[in-house]
Amino acid sequence: MSFRALSFLKICSPQFIQARHGHRIRGVRPGVAKSLVEKLNPKIEDEELVRRFDIGFPYERTPRSLEFRTRYEHLKKQKKDFNFEKKARSNQLEIDLEDVKNEWLKSAGPLQLRKIAEHYGIYNDLFGKFAYFVPRVEMSIRYAIDKDNYHPVFNGNRLEPSQTKQAPEVSFNHKFSISYKEKPEEDTMWTLILTNPDGHLTKENSEYVHWMITNIPKNDIAKGEQIVPYLQSIPFKGTGYHRYIFVLYKQDKKLDFSEFKLENEKNLGDRTFSTFDFYKKYQDFITPAGLSFFQTKWDESVGELLHNQFDMKQPIFEYDFPRAFLKYQKWFPKKQPFNLYLDRYADPKEVNKRYLEQRLAKTHPFEGPEPKLLYPNAQPLKKEIPSWYRTEMRKERLGRGRIIDTE
Amino acid sequence: MVRPRVFPHNKQILKRIKNTVSPVESEKYIINRNPRNLEFLRIAAKPKGYHLDTPFSKECNYWHKLVVTPSAKFVTAQLVHHQNGPVIEASTKEWAIKKQLYKTSDLSAYTNLAKVFAQRCLESGIHEMSTKPYSGTKIEKFMEILQENGLNLNESPEINSKPDPNINRYQGRKMTPIDWKDIVEHH
Numbered sequence: 328m329s330f331r332a333l334s335f336l337k338i339c340s341p342q343f344i345q346a347r348h349g350h351r352i353r354g355v356r357p358g359v360a361k362s363l364v365e366k367l368n369p370k371i372e373d374e375e376l377v378r379r380f381d382i383g384f385p386y387e388r389t390p391r392s393l394e395f396r397t398r399y400e401h402l403k404k405q406k407k408d409f410n411f412e413k414k415a416r417s418n419q420l421e422i423d424l425e426d427v428k429n430e431w432l433k434s435a436g437p438l439q440l441r442k443i444a445e446h447y448g449i450y451n452d453l454f455g456k457f458a459y460f461v462p463r464v465e466m467s468i469r470y471a472i473d474k475d476n477y478h479p480v481f482n483g484n485r486l487e488p489s490q491t492k493q494a495p496e497v498s499f500n501h502k503f504s505i506s507y508k509e510k511p512e513e514d515t516m517w518t519l520i521l522t523n524p525d526g527h528l529t530k531e532n533s534e535y536v537h538w539m540i541t542n543i544p545k546n547d548i549a550k551g552e553q554i555v556p557y558l559q560s561i562p563f564k565g566t567g568y569h570r571y572i573f574v575l576y577k578q579d580k581k582l583d584f585s586e587f588k589l590e591n592e593k594n595l596g597d598r599t600f601s602t603f604d605f606y607k608k609y610q611d612f613i614t615p616a617g618l619s620f621f622q623t624k625w626d627e628s629v630g631e632l633l634h635n636q637f638d639m640k641q642p643i644f645e646y647d648f649p650r651a652f653l654k655y656q657k658w659f660p661k662k663q664p665f666n667l668y669l670d671r672y673a674d675p676k677e678v679n680k681r682y683l684e685q686r687l688a689k690t691h692p693f694e695g696p697e698p699k700l701l702y703p704n705a706q707p708l709k710k711e712i713p714s715w716y717r718t719e720m721r722k723e724r725l726g727r728g729r730i731i732d733t734e
Numbered sequence: 735m736v737r738p739r740v741f742p743h744n745k746q747i748l749k750r751i752k753n754t755v756s757p758v759e760s761e762k763y764i765i766n767r768n769p770r771n772l773e774f775l776r777i778a779a780k781p782k783g784y785h786l787d788t789p790f791s792k793e794c795n796y797w798h799k800l801v802v803t804p805s806a807k808f809v810t811a812q813l814v815h816h817q818n819g820p821v822i823e824a825s826t827k828e829w830a831i832k833k834q835l836y837k838t839s840d841l842s843a844y845t846n847l848a849k850v851f852a853q854r855c856l857e858s859g860i861h862e863m864s865t866k867p868y869s870g871t872k873i874e875k876f877m878e879i880l881q882e883n884g885l886n887l888n889e890s891p892e893i894n895s896k897p898d899p900n901i902n903r904y905q906g907r908k909m910t911p912i913d914w915k916d917i918v919e920h921h
Contacts (some may be wrong), residue, residue: 400827406836415836422834422846424853431828439823443858446821448769483859525766532767537753566764621861622768646777650754706906 383460387506390550488629494557516578536600575617612629798863824851852883864889
């Protein structure tokens, strides 16, 4: 103690006033040292190991010089139209949204669809980290309600499981070409697969196949071989939104996929599927060309289907929030209220249950809970009651503490 | 060079932290791999920004954000995700839209662009996004039409799994300090 006081005196005296002469650089000097951006994104030595591959079809667009002429003439013609100008100036111009979509799909659309699919992690979950493709062939998929009304499937729109009970109507443009110069092929073969990568009950990182049709000649789905019959979407209760993904592959020749046939239709486990393994085996003869998907959440029709078709009890899930990080529990915790200390380490569900039971014991089945006291702090508490229980009673009267969770 | 600090050093503590996240043994679980699922269920965390950012750091506190960039000749609308960047885009530069317009930056261009943008968002399953307040007759009209077409421009807040820090479980609800001045003035 005395030593410390002495040293303090020494430093404070005018002989030992500390001063900083100049600035000394700590670490490597700026310019040579890595910047913050470089530190956060470390440079990869061998980029070939991380490269991603396009497994789909390329497409050669019409050159800009050719496009430009026709576009320029179109705009010039439109500008001269007097009525058209009048509409635009009075804000009554309504553009044709269908025409916009068709034109978009011919130009920048497929590249933007790839971006959206990447946002939903579809290539990552189906084809692994290192593969992607651009959906070149547009599909129109729709679930019929009546003769004229449909629930269409786009790229990620939300549907309900009850809307997807029957197999959808699928059509696509089967005339296929890689470049604008080439004449499109007429006789083509296709396979269509519908899978769900989210929510396999037993095996991690695998999918359920819901529909599989192979060897589709041209555009006619009815003439293709149905390997796996259609099953409606089954997102389980409490698991959130599942993706149901249609992938269209172009075949080079007729192929035999009979190994994927179901042995027993009443067993959900038989529908286990892996797109990665499937594509790995047949990659020399098939290429992914079309993609579209929808998202669904639990619905009452899921339970009915599981009961009727699979003789299964409906599983119910709950999101597992990260649990609290606590100290090791002690045998003799000092200065801790014993009841609250024990509650902290008990199962939170059981503690909540206890509080709920306490609450329900005091509520009348017909007349409801007891009326609240007007001045709860003014009501006297008996001195014979132990102090910890008195505070509990006080908290209950004021409606504070953990009992709030049960409300 | 200064070595980056590793936290925490103790292997036992690391193991215990891992246990708080991993599922309990003998309990059945499934993993939903949909990366947008937790955002739609409002469980995922929104980025909160740095301490000295704008008040409540509204500018970076979002999952999806609408960004409109008007220029002298064109308008572009983008849907930006906080990690993946721009995801959906619609612009009057595109031939598909420009083809049917008289001018690419007048009021009718804004109204029609809003319809196209709303359609693209709904078709890809995104109904909610946050925006910063824009001013100007054209952009306000743009926002109006987005809402008419079914987009929600106020993104809903995240669900707080943790207990409210204002509630002290062991001593009841925290009271706000009383201003004695106010009481004196009233009487």
